[in-house]
Amino acid sequence: MSANTTLKQVATRAGVAWSTASYAINGGPKPVSDETRERVLQAARELGYSSNLLARGLVTGRGTMIGVLVPEMHSHLTSYQLSGVEEAAQQLGYIIMLSVYRSEIDSALLAQRNMAARRMEGIVCLFDTAGSLNGRLDGILTGLAEMDLPFVSTCHDPIAGVETDCFLVDHEQGGYLATCHLLEMGRRAIAFAGPPHLNAGRDRLAGYHRAHDEFGLRPHEELIMAPSACIAHLGEEVGEELFSRSLRPDAVFAASDNLAAGMLRSLRRRGMSVPDDVALVGFDDNPPLCDALDPPLTSVHCPLEEIGRASVHRLIERLNDPQNWCPQIRTLPCTLTGRQSA
Amino acid sequence: MSANTTLKQVATRAGVAWSTASYAINGGPKPVSDETRERVLQAARELGYSSNLLARGLVTGRGTMIGVLVPEMHSHLTSYQLSGVEEAAQQLGYIIMLSVYRSEIDSALLAQRNMAARRMEGIVCLFDTAGSLNGRLDGILTGLAEMDLPFVSTCHDPIAGVETDCFLVDHEQGGYLATCHLLEMGRRAIAFAGPPHLNAGRDRLAGYHRAHDEFGLRPHEELIMAPSACIAHLGEEVGEELFSRSLRPDAVFAASDNLAAGMLRSLRRRGMSVPDDVALVGFDDNPPLCDALDPPLTSVHCPLEEIGRASVHRLIERLNDPQNWCPQIRTLPCTLTGRQSA
DNA sequence: CTGAAAGCGCTTACAG
């Protein structure tokens, strides 16, 4: 198959006019006799013709490519969102252009220009699911808004003055879910560990509180731990502190799988068993990680692929009917993936 | 900034001819007086002009986009390779088009056509690092070869009749590295666990043997375990069998981090300590996973980002000088990431 | 140093 065959060559071989070949191949606005169409299609097949979508886009003024901006590639959060984006795009006949901005605003702005120069139809911009980028990278959103490209963003709080579609994880509901699960197991001294300076951390904690409220309980303040980041090592530290005090929790809701992993180390060191002595629920549901822990970790699953898919659907909806578009913010619910730790 | 401004508009505003504007902006083959250039650039700035790279590609016959085919998005192996690919492409002024083929040949073939239709300059095709796709997906490579698009593939054995650049992980050397490390620690009964039906598994085992050879040792046959896949659960099973026998290993080289994680569970159940009783080395070096284990896992690191970068560099080298290109197969070495398990 | 003209591969009114 040669990608360099042109429509003109196909037409010549089929013995028809250039435009007729186009009509036959695209089933264009003009009718073509069955016989002619067959001749053209046959010629196209023989030549391995593949029509140049870039040239078509130039004349129709509409292409089939959308840009995707991601903060980093090394996170399963990005992978899952990207997977959803790609899947939906492919299904709708679009192809995606990928650019990693490494959580740097200048890099993102440059990527936007690179995409605009290649005439993307629109852009999907992913942020950090945990919201650690929230606020810090507002400039990306305003930059996007200044171009005349339609875009949708995920996992970043909407900002004033920027009209855009936006898909978010319902961290509060996720926290609620995890806590309810532990409460329903009969646990009454449930510790929480999560970074308070992150949007996601705050929201998950809010869910934790709502669950307690509904059960008519009030968690002891000492049970709320605030590690500065979601890494295993800090989970371990938090565990050390939590389990060396007189007030012993019988469950922990860790606002991240990594934190839970560290917690597990600390519990083991003290000879406490999970879930019998202490039940444990994580957040993120990173499968290889959760399955690898001992015991495998029950964790809150974020709707990342759904967010990716929804973003693309929404973007293309807008492209197809720009008149009736208006900005929309949607928050998607989490689910609980049960394993053995709770 | 409006992406829809045309060169003609810029020229009009600057009061010069259409072609002159082009020369001024691209620093084309023709000289332009400083004054004229400044006027054009000024007009471009005012209009927020961004030249249409797609239209340029149409006339120059050369674009700035390369396609990337990946088997799946949910693996850190894909993420790391993709990260390298994106980084190198961006650095060289290219932008990448991403398509996930979900380890299905038809899907990959379709993606190839989608890319050809959008006139990619070339394609980077990633396979499964562990080589589980080897052989099963030869059709992708032959499909690629049948198009006239230059391509490079990674992590799939080259196949007869297909001339292409190819970048591979040196699994044998990785296995050698891990085993030497354990041998140098003084361990003499080193078990191996890895899937024998995978290329990577076989190669890693070969490295294990070479290391023993160099130390003048011969590992006992009973120490070589063959789980059917690299998942934690099977690692646990292998561990159960390995440590219930009379011949007790004092170290294990697990051909995957997941396997090692399962092994750890089994060791714990028997009250054996790592690394004191049994030293453990994994393979893949998946950071969040290795850091989360107890103890954190020493693991063989595959040069995935390097492979991604190298693929792009090689592809573009070829694009820049197609005459002097000839197919090249390169195998990149692994390194050992030391943590606490060995 | 500057401009008029042809052409990249396509689509789509406009005539026949």
Next chain:
DNA sequence: CTGAAAGCGCTTACAG
């Protein structure tokens, strides 16, 4: 039902 022509936004010989 089929064809000749203009035009999408650009570059690049070819003349001045």
